[in-house]
Amino acid sequence: xxxxxxxxxxxxxxxxxxxxxxxxxxxxxxxxxxxxxxxxxxxxxxxxxxxxxxxxxxxxxxxxxxxxxxxxxxxxxxxxxxxxxxxxxxxxxxxxxxxxxxxxxxxxxxxxxxxxxxxxxxxxxxxxxxxxxxxx
Amino acid sequence: xxxxxxxxxxxxxxxxxxxxxxxxxxxxxxxxxxxxxxxxxxxxxxxxxxxxxxxxxxxxxxxxxxxxxxxxxxxxxxxxxxxxxxxxxxxxxxxxxxxxxxxxxxxxxxxxxxxxxxxxxxxxxxxxxxxxxxxxxxxxxxxxxxxxxxxxxxxxxxxxxxxxxxxxxxxxxxxxxxxxxxxxxxxxxxxxxxxxxxxxxxxxxxxxxxxxxxxxxxxxx
Numbered sequence: 001x002x003x004x005x006x007x008x009x010x011x012x013x014x015x016x017x018x019x020x021x022x023x024x025x026x027x028x029x030x031x032x033x034x035x036x037x038x039x040x041x042x043x044x045x046x047x048x049x050x051x052x053x054x055x056x057x058x059x060x061x062x063x064x065x066x067x068x069x070x071x072x073x074x075x076x077x078x079x080x081x082x083x084x085x086x087x088x089x090x091x092x093x094x095x096x097x098x099x100x101x102x103x104x105x106x107x108x109x110x111x112x113x114x115x116x117x118x119x120x121x122x123x124x125x126x127x128x129x130x131x132x133x134x135x136x
Numbered sequence: 137x138x139x140x141x142x143x144x145x146x147x148x149x150x151x152x153x154x155x156x157x158x159x160x161x162x163x164x165x166x167x168x169x170x171x172x173x174x175x176x177x178x179x180x181x182x183x184x185x186x187x188x189x190x191x192x193x194x195x196x197x198x199x200x201x202x203x204x205x206x207x208x209x210x211x212x213x214x215x216x217x218x219x220x221x222x223x224x225x226x227x228x229x230x231x232x233x234x235x236x237x238x239x240x241x242x243x244x245x246x247x248x249x250x251x252x253x254x255x256x257x258x259x260x261x262x263x264x265x266x267x268x269x270x271x272x273x274x275x276x277x278x279x280x281x282x283x284x285x286x287x288x289x290x291x292x293x294x295x296x297x298x299x300x301x302x303x304x305x306x307x308x309x310x311x312x313x314x315x316x317x318x319x320x321x322x323x324x325x326x327x328x329x330x331x332x333x334x335x336x337x338x339x340x341x342x343x344x345x346x347x348x349x350x351x352x353x354x355x356x357x
Contacts, residue, residue, distance in 0.1 A: 005287045077284040090284030097274045105201045106189040110179035123151045131198040134157040135164045136324035
């Protein structure tokens with residue numbers, strides 16, 4: 001079992017960690033991150049990072065992928081708990097910058113006090129004032 | 137905090153999406169949200185996802201997003217600024233001069249927000265796309281890694297792995313010292329609402345450097 005922490009939340013997968021590798025079902029990685037292994041490379045939306053030719057087997061074994069190796073190959077930050085049971089998969093500053101350059105507001109879904117989920121994009125058609133605060 | 141403004145502007149096709157950056161969860165934010173009796177969207181962001189997505193460093197910060205979902209003012213301080221540094225350390229009160237500065241920032245920012253909601257792209261306060269891009273604050277890969285460590289540390293804290301969580305959160309803060317979200321939240325996880333004894337030391341460590349950039353709007357101090 002491996003827990004993935006991503007921009008989309010927390011995902012429990014049947015993955016197996018082996019040192020610096022994290023083998024998970026490709027579909028589980030896609031669900032947790034939006035990134036998927038395709039013929040043209042490791043891709044999300046229009047962004048694709050090609051795999052090094054001849055080394056595909058280091059990244060894929062049947063229906064499983066080494067999420068950690070793919071993540072590092074794409075230049076994205078990744079860290080794990082000491083027991084390798086939990087992995088945090090972040091977004092690189094370069095990708096963050098190019099996403100924001102498009103000026104399309106990154107979407108996010110968060111719970112209210114009652115646990116009901118609200119998406120920022122639910123309010124398209126209105127002007128939205130996205131503001132933060134904290135109790136601390 | 138925004139209810140009055142929301143009531144005034146909701147007829148113009150306007151929504152406030154207020155995000156509480158509270159890793160200790162909804163119950164910590166609840167008293168404030170219930171007291172505000174807000175009718176706009178009020179959500180809890182225990183993982184500080186919004187800070188990661190929008191390159192935020194502290195609260196309150198805000199982003200203006202138009203009807204098409206495009207950013208017209210990227211992340212900036214929401215009508216606040218460095219006036220807090222003038223606070224008396226013992227009495228925790230502001231001088232009249234600092235209070236006047238705070239009021240000028242707040243009322244100027246609110247007026248700008250009203251103007252944009254009512255006038256859209258014709259508002260002098262809405263950036264055109266090239267100006268909006270010029271106001272993005274690109275971050276280093278250390279900052280990206282800091283958000284990654286923060287997410288892991290918060291999770292470890294939540295499952296009770298406290299000492300490993302502290303190490304992860306400390307690494308996040310080391311990589312991204314300008315994020316007061318990270319170190320203040322880290323302190324709050326430990327202190328559970330008590331005042332952070334490190335606060336003023338962090339403020340003094342800024343020296344002569346500004347913490348917040350000046351809000352780039354006509355008439356802003």
